[in-house]
Amino acid sequence: MPKTLLFASAILVASTAALAEPTYVVADRMLDVESGKYIANPVIGMDDGKIVSVSTGAAPDGAEVIDLTGHTILPGLIDMHVHLDGRPEYGGYSGLQFTDRFWTFLAAANADKMLKVGFTTVRNVGDTDYNVAGLDQAIEEGWLQGPRIVNANYALGATGGHCDETFLPPSFNRKSPAVGDSPEELRKRVREQRKYGAEVIKACATGGVFSRNTAPGIQQLNLEELTAIAEETHFWGLKAAAHAHGAAGIKAAILAGFDTIEHASFIDDEGIRLAKERGTFLSMDIFNTEYTLSEGEKNGVLKENLDKERLVSKAQRDNFSKAHKAGVKMVFGSDAGVMPHESVPGQFAVMVRLGMTPLEAIRAATINAADALGQKGQVGTIAVGAWADIIAVDGDVLANVRELEDVDAVVKGGKLVE
Ligand SMILES: [Zn+2]
Structure with a gap:
């Protein structure tokens, strides 16, 4: 890349970064549906509806935070x-x-x-x-x-x-x-x-x-x-x-x-x-x-x-x-x-009763569904580039899938649903 162009794009990056301040979701842990493992203290950066960073620890000082401390988060x-x-x-x-x-x-x-x-x-x-x-x-x-x-x-x-x-x-x-x-x-x-x-x-x-x-x-x-x-x-x-x-x-x-x-x-x-x-x-x-x-x-x-x-x-x-x-x-x-539309989460328990593990049932409603939609990487996952769609529950969904019947918070496109 010629030097002038490089310089111009650096300015562009700097100015968009100054305009867009990511919002962060923090929680006690996150279920990584791909690996099936919990990750402690997740920090999810979100900007313009999408996930822009996934890390652990604490949100940057002074950042706007959706605080889901005390909860487990997983993809919408x-x-x-x-x-x-x-x-x-x-x-x-x-x-x-x-x-x-x-x-x-x-x-x-x-x-x-x-x-x-x-x-x-x-x-x-x-x-x-x-x-x-x-x-x-x-x-x-x-x-x-x-x-x-x-x-x-x-x-x-x-x-x-x-x-x-x-x-x-x-x-x-x-x-x-x-x-x-x-x-x-x-x-x-x-x-x-x-x-x-x-x-x-x-x-x-x-x-x-x-x-x-x-x-x-x-x-x-x-x-x-x-x-x-x-x-x-x-x-x-x-x-x-x-x-x-x-x-x-x-x-x-x-x-x-x-x-x-x-x-x-x-x-x-x-x-x-x-x-x-x-x-x-x-x-x-x-x-x-x-x-x-x-x-x-x-x-x-x-x-x-x-x-x-x-x-x-x-x-x-x-x-x-x-x-x-x-x-x-x-x-x-x-x-x-x-x-009734509001009683749909009850299906997870039936899936488990009929032979799935809780993780398999959750994957059916996240990564597998995204795959079937042709939207892998865009929905059903907490990963950079995906829509910032995140839910929070109490307790251990891998031990008791019925925790999904009581979702405590929903974030869609980076915004907390009221
Ligand atoms: Zn039908």
Whole structure:
């Protein structure tokens, strides 16, 4: 580098340093999710929303400090499967009592709740009316408080399938704008959803629990259609998520090249082998069953849907253990919206009960999730260059993962969440 240029850049560095004073997080210890080890007296420097230094000891004299002394810090959590514009309290037909915009405001309330319980990033895999794209923009612009959102907009699917409108008679003439019934139609749906802000594409490969007249075990998009969706999604540089309960639909989605399989309830040995071989992530919502079965009827959930939940949940939990044991990559996905958003941290304990170590469960919601989002090094880690998203808990999360059910402080983008 010529001397003059070197001199000029030195001045530039000096002047930005003078303008930007890092803020520091200090705590008793930090869980390094990569190594699985605790680090004592961490000092995390943050500037302009990002982490700029990670050291130990004490913050520089006179620096602005977020003092989390007495606490253990770890990266902000990531939930890979949420529906921010829904609430379980409005099951079955009860949601029809509200005007369309009701759900937009509900999404804002849910985003706030998820952030406060420690989720600084969520992947929203299916909404209506582009509620979540608007919410995402309002949060990014600073009008509302909420997690970072990786948003799918409408989920793609077959006419009459799980992700179509399945609750209304023909005279209401209502269908999802994201249905398609051929590879070409579905390629166009990918482009449309991306056009209006989708950052991930979700498609419904099989029937599901909370739709009408769909069977979770039955495939609803064929291999050619799924391949067209995955190809088109990757062509545009996005990741593809497949809702799939039944074994055939799961395998077809993996073969088609989807990056994550949502639910994966009836995955068979062949599906587990394929997922492992292809590096496909499973996102299994193994916590919401008890909520649905105890509160569903009161919330207006139809008998048909409660019956399907009973059918799916036991197999899903057994297969979670099996897939994890086989070494398939797993991420944390709750299906919040089917259960209250604020109760999502309860899933960690179920993951541990079904065979994960606490560290594995935490990795599913941090580094593994970041990897599945294509955002490794940006979220799910406390490292230089990552977003300054940090949570604080009491006690030892590696001994008792339920400590994550009581997060004491949340820092998002370098700012303490009120
Ligand atoms: Zn879902």
